[in-house]
Amino acid sequence: MMLDLQRWLAPDVAVVGHVLPDVIGEALPLFFLLIAVEVVAAWRSRRQLYSLRQTISNLSAGSLSVTLGFFLKALHIWPFVWLHRRVGLLSSWPPHHGWALHIAALLVCDAGFYWQHRFMHATNLGWSAHVVHHSSPDFNLSTALRQGAGEGTFSFLFFLPLALFCPPEAYALHRGLNTVYQFFTHTQLIDRCWWPVELVMNTPSHHRVHHARNYGRRNFAGVLIVWDRLFGTFEEEQRGRPCIYGLDAQRVVQGTYNPLWHQTHHAVATLRLAASGKVPLWRALLTRQYGAGMVQPTVTDAEPAEHAGHAGKPPQQQGRAAAAAAAAGPQSGKLPAVGAPPGGVQHGQQPAQPLGQQQLGDQPEQPAWETRHLEPLEWYAAVQFFLLALPGGLAYLLAAGSGSLSPAVVVAGGAFSGWTTITTAWLCDGTAAAVGHELARLLAQPALALALAQCGALPQPWGDRLARLAVAASAACIVFLVQHLPMKGEPRWAGPARGAAQAECHAAEQELLTAVKSLGYPAAVFPGDEQQRAGIDAAIQTLEAATPTPSPLRQPGGGPSPLLLGEWKLVYASSGTYVTRTTVAQALLAASRLPGCGVADIQQSLDRSLEGLEAAAATASAGTATPGSSASAGGGGDGPPARQLRTSNAARLGLGPFGEWEVVLGGTWAVQDGSLARVRFDGFTLQLVGMLGLPLPRMAKVSVPVQNGRTAEFITSYLSERLRVARGATGNLFLFTRLP
Structure with missing residues (x-):
């Protein structure tokens, strides 16, 4: 069993014989550096592009996605290698044709992402995994890291055509490059590029339209916008129509900062619908229709049941298109139904500025409460997340990826890393439920450190020192949380007297x-x-x-x-x-x-x-x-x-x-x-x-x-x-x- 688990956790070594290129892992330091640069640039230009709570929420989603992706890596390698060995035309690329094959791989890989992206918007099954990426009301480089943890369970299927001519090394390289390129499209600081670039490439302007809920939710391209132009899903950003981001007008995504609920809320509703037997299973999973007895939509690209269709239709054909809602007037449109999260806090609506009063690229004014002073619990959450959860998660991934940890330690470490990420981000709710989960984590933290030290997973004498430090830190944190324990069901940051x-x-x-x-x-x-x-x-x-x-x-x-x-x-x-x-x-x-x-x-x-x-x-x-x-x-x-x-x-x-x-x-x-x-x-x-x-x-x-x-x-x-x-x-x- 341990041998099989080891092969699952290191699939490239198991089936290829060596480690495949990890472009995303190599680019992570660059991602964090550019996020810091964008924060400084936004501050210097006096533009409110970042809020601490939402940034924690974005990065927590990314952390959960990367952690789960480590355990799903075999799904992206084993089927590809199996297919390549049976139907692949080229076992390796001839040097004199390498450039042409790289261009072909780029095109096939990007076309695969385009159809994967459309699938995720057109079906409840896909949207369950992708919804978290669109749920942030902010749009900045940290939003690019806000990924759905469940996307890895099916996304590999759209890239299997590469097995016809790509060796595994080229496959891993181009999939990584495709993802890294998309990171740079998540910014508001770049207005529009030179027109030939806008004509061919996916740019920040094009991707802002894709994330905006007041547009038609189009522009599904990863690198090349030509796919949207070719298949009729392109929409250009308009001056005088500033993009408004997020799922809906709520101030807090799904009424909570719990990243686990952000990742699963649409999947829960989809599974409930599929199990109800009221509609065929294919309709519950492979459409995004809404109506009586259906899953309620959370963005404007869903289709009413009486006009079944898919995302990417021109605005004049979309039953839920924002353009149609705006033309019909405020009383005719529909706001998305919002699920009640377990232990979450229900918040009001985000104030929205009337369209047409801002210039291209300007951010609609943030809700006033997002600029309120941080309460003690939120300071605690920020310190825990940026000094413990985020660096600890990265250190875990480096150690797990190096193969130096046993499979049992890898699984236990991944579970605890995910638990830490969830509870620290959830504390931004300021509820008793969030604090209760954090107290439970703090009680488990020293026990895990002692177990790792005793089994030799941590080198001595640092293992014993780390265990003692974990005991002392957990005790101090527990004392702090008990002193600031909120009333049951009521946020601690409810305000002054x-x-x-x-x-x-x-x-x-x-x-x-x-x-x-x-x-x-x-x-x-x-x-x-x-x-x-x-x-x-x-x-x-x-x-x-x-x-x-x-x-x-x-x-x-x-x-x-x-x-x-x-x-x-x-x-x-x-x-x-x-x-x-x-x-x-x-x-x-x-x-x-x-x-x-x-x-x-x-x-x-x-x-x-x-x-x-x-x-x-x-x-x-x-x-x-x-x-x-x-x-x-x-x-x-x-x-x-x-x-x-x-x-x-x-x-x-x-x-x-x-x-x-x-x-x-x-x-x-x-x-x-x-x-x-x-x-x-x-x-x-x-x-x-x-x-x-x-x-x-x-x-x-x-x-x-x-x-x-x-x-x-x-x-x-x-x-x-x-x-x-x-x-x-x-x-x-x-x-x-x-x-x-």
């Missing part, structure tokens, strides 16, 4: 309402001078960062916050609501200068009435549950079963001599997580309530049902006793005040 925070929020609310009032009503809810609104939007973003109710839709008791329920008045919209952007509404705004004309009031009510629960039950029984609702969550959705709230949106419209009318649009909120709700509108009513400025007795309402009702998604990003802030699918802001 609640009384002081509430006073600050109250003052900020008052300033915000004063600024909104200066716009006048109803002009404040209609599109207008964006420059005039920039200060209001910035004030709202600041307020969002200090929300006193982080999870307004899902409190510890299971239901929504009581503050959420009741009557609300819309007093401000950053780009206007969907209704107020219509031609009729614009005409009403222009006519508001005339007596008896215009929009008098826009209100929204939320409640948990029996009517709302009955409507939800009727919807579920009719089989028309919306994605993410209680009917669909059991079919593999990323989050827990949704709860329903009843909503009505009312507006009073003055039509001059034709009277004053009340329009009420009704629907249900399907709660997805602590702040996200999917809304389905089921119908609207019209009622004449006044004539010539005089109220009329209540007359009969005209009800108009909505077939296949329009859906929208909203994040409640701020909630207090008198104010509520919501965001639509495109980041549009809505400010409500509570009605008495």
